[in-house]
Amino acid sequence: MENHETPFKAGLNSGLILGILSVVITFIVYFINPATLVxxxxxFVMLIVFFGALIYFGIQYRKSRGGYMDFGPAFSFSFIALLVAGLISQLGSALLYNVIDPALPGILVEESIDNAIAMMERFGAADSLSSDQIDEMRDNASSNFTILGQSKTFGISLFIYAFISLILGAIIKKRDKSLDF
Incomplete structure (x- = not known):
């Protein structure tokens, strides 16, 4: 039997690439216009880029395994890649928000509040917001930029990664039909 790269190792390598790519894109966007980050x-663009890259890496991994792969290894590959990319992205964000530019979370909170109010105005619901509700939105948004808030977000992201991995596993898998009788 041929010696194949394990789904863990392939996912780790792909996750490293995606994580570094995510941090680089985040920093480029930060230097161009920080408000764009929210x-x-x-x-949406980052989601499309990650989906496309993971499908590409998954198909390359499947080809390295002889062109066929069951759902289990495809799911494992996708989940490990997303997990590693998420960890690297979280570390990059923590570095950006706490070391490089500690004032950035405040700017992003205000921008996200402005975006939310603008969206509510389009639906005609902005008039129903009280100043207390806006302050509560501001406090909730501010807490997302702390280390604890980012850790909670990452914990929730694990469930999202598992769901996305189910979808990606179904896309990447390919059954060897020659084995059917």
Whole structure:
């Protein structure tokens, strides 16, 4: 039997690449316009880039295994890659928010509040917000930029990563139909 790279090792390598890519993109966007970090389109573009890259890496891994892969290894590969990329991204964000620019979370909180109010105005619901509700939104948004807040977010992200890995595993897997009788 051929010696294949394990899903863990392949996921680790892909996750390292994706994590570093995420940190680099985040820092580039930060240097261009920090407010972009809380815009909806930025998150959407990053999601598309990550999905595309993970599918590409997964198909490359499948090809290295002879062109076929069951769902289990495809899921494991995807989950490990997302886990590693998420950890690296969290470390990069913590570095950015706590060391490089400690004032950035305040700017991002205000920008995210402005974005939320603008969206509510489009739906005609902004008039119903009291100043207490806006202050509560501000406090909740501020807590997301602390180390504890980022840790909680990462914990929740593990469930999201598992769900995304289910989807990616289904996309990446390929059954050898020649084995069917």
């Amino acid at each position: 815009s909806g389109w930025y998150g």
